[in-house]
Every structure is written in C-alpha cells, then in structure tokens.
Amino acid sequence: MTLSDYLAQARSRRWLWGEVDCLHFALGWLAEATGRDLRPTLPAYGSYREGRRMLGALWPDYGAMLEDLAGRAGWLPRGGAPQAGDLALIAGGHGPTAAIRLAEGYAAQDAAGVIWLRAAPGARHWGPSCPR
Numbered sequence: 001m002t003l004s005d006y007l008a009q010a011r012s013r014r015w016l017w018g019e020v021d022c023l024h025f026a027l028g029w030l031a032e033a034t035g036r037d038l039r040p041t042l043p044a045y046g047s048y049r050e051g052r053r054m055l056g057a058l059w060p061d062y063g064a065m066l067e068d069l070a071g072r073a074g075w076l077p078r079g080g081a082p083q084a085g086d087l088a089l090i091a092g093g094h095g096p097t098a099a100i101r102l103a104e105g106y107a108a109q110d111a112a113g114v115i116w117l118r119a120a121p122g123a124r125h126w127g128p129s130c131p132r
Contacts, residue, residue: 001032003085003100007107007114015111018045023055025109026087026098027069033085033128036073048094062096063089063124070126078125086127090120101125 001009006029013020024039031037043058045051059065067077070087078086086101092108099108099120106117 003029003102006032007100010109011114013109015109015113017047017051018042020109021051022092022109023051023098025107025114026066026100029085029100030070030073030075030087034073034075038069038072062098066098066124066126074129075126076129078127082123082125083127086125088120088126089124090117091122099123 010025010028015021018024023042027037027039027042031039043054045054055062055065059068066087066089070076075087082088082101084101084103088099088101088106090097090099090106090108092099093110097108097110099106099117101123102116104118106120106123108115108117
C-alpha cells in the first residue's frame, strides 16, 4: 500500500481513543511500511487521560515510546533530512502527537479526521535504515 492509499483509507475512519487516534494512525502506517504491526502490543485505553496513564506506565515520555516502537519495527532515528513516510513526533493540541511526514508537511489523526500540518518545528523523525 502506498502512503497516498493509506491516507485515503484513514480518512474514512472515525476517531476512537485507543483504536483510531494519532498513535494508532502513525503505527498503522508503520505496519503497512514494515509488515510489523505493533498496535496489538499497546494497552487498551478509552480516553486521553487513560492513554497518558497507561502508556506513561510503560515509557517515560512520548518520544521514548515512539523511539522504542519504531526501533522494534527496524526504523531508526533520522539524523538528516526527514523523508516522506517517516514516523514523526510533533507538537499537537494536547501535547506530543504521532504523525507521518509527507513530502510537504505532516499528516496526523485527530477527532476531526486526518489533518495536514504545514510545518512542525522541532519534530523528531524515524525511518528505515536504508533508502526506500
């Protein structure tokens, strides 16, 4: 599945904490790109606060969580310029947000659906260790 196909499919999903949220959106793309679906390894949660508590019990912060999950799928921190399709950690309305790097900007899932963000200063990126 291409990134464009994934984004088109994701647009039809309705928001649901712990199933269709920013983290599951980004990890869904990671599963498509690597064949390693890590979403079933996450604890179940039904709200923002519950998710912060459940995920916070496993990782000290959102960056450490994405670092661990991306690493389990074979993706490493991107030292150079980010590439389209990279997993990204950006600043969102509630705090750190998992997103996908696009050729220009970022895509993330929120209660309004899949949104596009033009820029994300200070974003962290993870991608495959070799060129796609």
